[in-house]
Amino acid sequence: MQHKERVFSGVQPTGNLHLGNYLGAITKFVALQESHECLYCVVDLHAVTVWQDPKELSHNIREVTAAFIASGIDPKAHIIFNQSQVAGHAELSWILNCVARMGWLNRMTQFKEKAGKHKENASVGLFTYPVLMAADILLYHATHVPVGEDQKQHLELARDIAQKFNVDFKEAIIASSNKEDGLFFPQPEPLIQGPATRVMSFRDGSKKMSKSDPSDLSRITMTDDADTIAKKIRKAKTDPEALPSEEEGLKDRPEAANLVGIFAALNNQSKTDVLKEYGGAQFSTFKPALAELAVAKISPIGNEMRRLMDAPDELDSILRDGANRANKIAEPILQKTKEIVGFIQ
Ligand code: AQP
Numbered sequence: 043m044q045h046k047e048r049v050f051s052g053v054q055p056t057g058n059l060h061l062g063n064y065l066g067a068i069t070k071f072v073a074l075q076e077s078h079e080c081l082y083c084v085v086d087l088h089a090v091t092v093w094q095d096p097k098e099l100s101h102n103i104r105e106v107t108a109a110f111i112a113s114g115i116d117p118k119a120h121i122i123f124n125q126s127q128v129a130g131h132a133e134l135s136w137i138l139n140c141v142a143r144m145g146w147l148n149r150m151t152q153f154k155e156k157a158g159k160h161k162e163n164a165s166v167g168l169f170t171y172p173v174l175m176a177a178d179i180l181l182y183h184a185t186h187v188p189v190g191e192d193q194k195q196h197l198e199l200a201r202d203i204a205q206k207f208n209v210d211f212k213e214a215i216i217a218s219s220n221k222e223d224g225l226f227f228p229q230p231e232p233l234i235q236g237p238a239t240r241v242m243s244f245r246d247g248s249k250k251m252s253k254s255d256p257s258d259l260s261r262i263t264m265t266d267d268a269d270t271i272a273k274k275i276r277k278a279k280t281d282p283e284a285l286p287s288e289e290e291g292l293k294d295r296p297e298a299a300n301l302v303g304i305f306a307a308l309n310n311q312s313k314t315d316v317l318k319e320y321g322g323a324q325f326s327t328f329k330p331a332l333a334e335l336a337v338a339k340i341s342p343i344g345n346e347m348r349r350l351m352d353a354p355d356e357l358d359s360i361l362r363d364g365a366n367r368a369n370k371i372a373e374p375i376l377q378k379t380k381e382i383v384g385f386i387q
Contacts, residue, residue, distance in 0.1 A: 047077075047078050047079070047185045047186055048078065048079045048080075048081070048182055048183065048184045048185055048186070049071075049074050049078040049079070049080040049081065049184060049185075049186045049187070049188065050080075050081045050082075050083065050178060050179050050182050050184035050186075050187060050230075051067060051070075051071060051082060051083070051187055051188050051189060052082070052083040052084070052085035052088070052125065052175075052178060053067060053068070053082075053083075053084060053085065053106050053109075053110075054084075054085050054086075054088050054089045054106075054253075055084050055085075055086055055089050055099060055102035055103040055105065055106045055124075056089050056092075056094065056102060056253050056254070057098065057102050057105075057253060058253040058254075058261065058263050059105060059106060059109050059253070059263060059264045059265075060241075060251055060252070060253060060261040060262060060263050060264065061241055061251060061261065061262040061263075061264075061304065061336075061340070062190065062238075062240075062241035062250060062251035062252070062261070063190075063253075063264075064109075064113065064264060064340070064343075065236075065238035065241055065304065065307045065308070066189070066190030066191070066192075066238060066239055066240065066241060067188060067189060067190055068109065068110065068113045068115075069113070069307070070188035070233060070235070070236070071110070071113075071115055071188060072113055072114040072115055074186070074188060074233075075114075075115065075116060075119065075120055078186065079120070080115075080120040080121065081120070081121045081123070081182055081184070081368055081371075082110055082115055082120065082121065082122050082123075083122075083123055083124065083125050083178060083368075084103050084106045084107055084110075084122075084123070084124040084125065084361070085124075085125045085175075085178065086099065086103055086124050086125050086126045087125045087126055087131060087132065087174060088125070088171060088174060088175070089102070090167065091165055091167040091168040091171050092156070092165070092168060103124055103361075104351060104354055104357045104358070105265075105347065105351065107122060107124070107350075107357045107360065107361060108346075108347040108350040108351050108357060109264050109343070109347055110122050111346075111350060111360070112343045112344075112346035112347045112350060113343055117360045117363070117364060121364045121367050121368050122360060122361065122364045123361055123364030123365040123367075123368045124361050124364075124365065125178065127361065127362070127365035128181075128365050128368050128369050128372055130181050130369070130372040130373065130375075130376040131174065131177055131178055131181060131372075132174075132177075133376060134177040134180065134181050134376055134379060135170075135173055135174045135176075135177035137177075137379060137380075137383060138173050138176055138177050138180070138203050138207070139170055139173050141203055141206050141207050141210065142170075142172075142173045142176070142199070142202075142203050142206075146199060146202060147169060147170065147172065147173070147199075149195075150172055150195060150196070150199070151195060152171070152172075152192065152195070152196070153168060153169055153171065153172075156168060157169075171196075172195075172196040172199045172200070173199075173203065175193075175196050175199075175200060176196075176199060176200035176203045176204070179200050179230045180200065180203070180204055180207075180227045180230070180375075181372045181375060181376065182368070182371050182372060182375065183227065183228055183375055184228075184230055185228055185230060185231060186230065186231050186233055187200075187230050187231065187232055187233060188232075188233040188234075189232060189233070189234060190234070190239055190240060190241075191234055191239040191240040192240065192250060193232070193234075194232060194234060197230065197232040198232075200230055201229045201230060204227035204228065204229055204230070205229065207226065207227055208224060208225050208226055208227060211226070211382050211383065212224040214382045214383075214384065215382055218378065218381050218382050219378070226378070226379070226382060236307055237302075237303045237306035237307050237311075237312060237313050238303045238304055238306070238307035241300065241303070241304060242296060242297070242300040243255060243257075243260040243261065244259060244260050244261065244262075244274060244275075244277070244278035244279060244300075245257050245259060245260040245278075245279055246260070246279065247279065247296030247297035247299075247300055248296055259274055259277055261274075262274050262275075262336065262340065264340065264343055264344055264347060265344045265347060265348065266340070266344065267341070267344070268337045268341050271333065271336050271337050271340060271341065272333040272336075272337060275301075275329050275332055275333040275336060276329055276330075276333065278297070278301065278329070279297050280297045280298060280301070280325045280329075281295055281297060281298060283295070283298070284322055284323060284324050285298060285302065285317060285320050285321055285322065285323050285324075285325075285328055286298075286317060286321055287317055287318070287321030287322060288314070288317060288321070289313050289314055289317060291317075292313070292317075298325075299313075301325075301328065301329070301332055302316050302317065302320075304332065304336070305320075305328075305331075305332050305335060308332075308335050308336060308339050309335060
């Protein structure tokens, strides 16, 4: 089947794959398979921008691969692969490093958060992380990128980089491709939709749920068993009020808004619909209902991930096959990019 529009997105193999990754990204990946040609990447080159234990990294690459498949991504109809097996990501990233401006990268909030007070000690890779992300997307001329809210700024940067390349090399683009509009790289559209684009920590409603939070109670991981999922929801921080009947009432109640958003996303509903049913209910009623729903949706995926992880050779062969197919799409685009820049091949 030929799809006109191409989707690219990635997940870092940095361990503790969590409900935020699932609701903000992976569920969208699954849905887009119906309408688009999809490439889903385990972005291991991004992962090593902060130190990764080599043994754990291999395990985590397979775990994200297993999560993709267990969640319903079809590796035959679409492409699942890991970034380091397609050399074009690193090659295009270098060219785009020479297009992106220091001033643009200096404004990236994720770098500021991750580097914290020790900016001088952060890796150079962490600083240029968003350029590699732009290369990931542009290498395939992807048109749509499903991501969580936290990646919005990086997507805007990818659009700026694409535009600057098109402007800087306009004449060469027209000369090499007869494209009168001079547009070589398309402007990728972020897809950030639904009630759970920013899932928050269960310990602190002002912080996003994250892999690196030292508290395991802050997140539900995809491999948590049913009892652990239920326990984490039971212990999630909330306020003493009952749930409001309308979404407006969730303003200034970040923990309540978070749990309602999670319920809505897991049940394919809007927050308004959830509040129609649970408005006026106490958390002592709502939390068990959410726990039951979360266990029903997440546990089967965790079980399937464990089953897939028992056959690492099969996962590795899926990744190799995906990388071969991804490379077939990437190679002509990379060659054309080099020609436009003026490299001799
Ligand atoms: N809390 C979240 N809510 C909704 N979406 C989220 N995403 C991440 N956290 C949330 C989305 O998941 C996809 C993969 O992101 P990533 O691999 O960069 O994961 P991360 O959890 O942000 O991982 P880090 O950076 O290794 O860890 P932390 O957060 O601990 O610093 C993306 O589409 C992302 O938007």
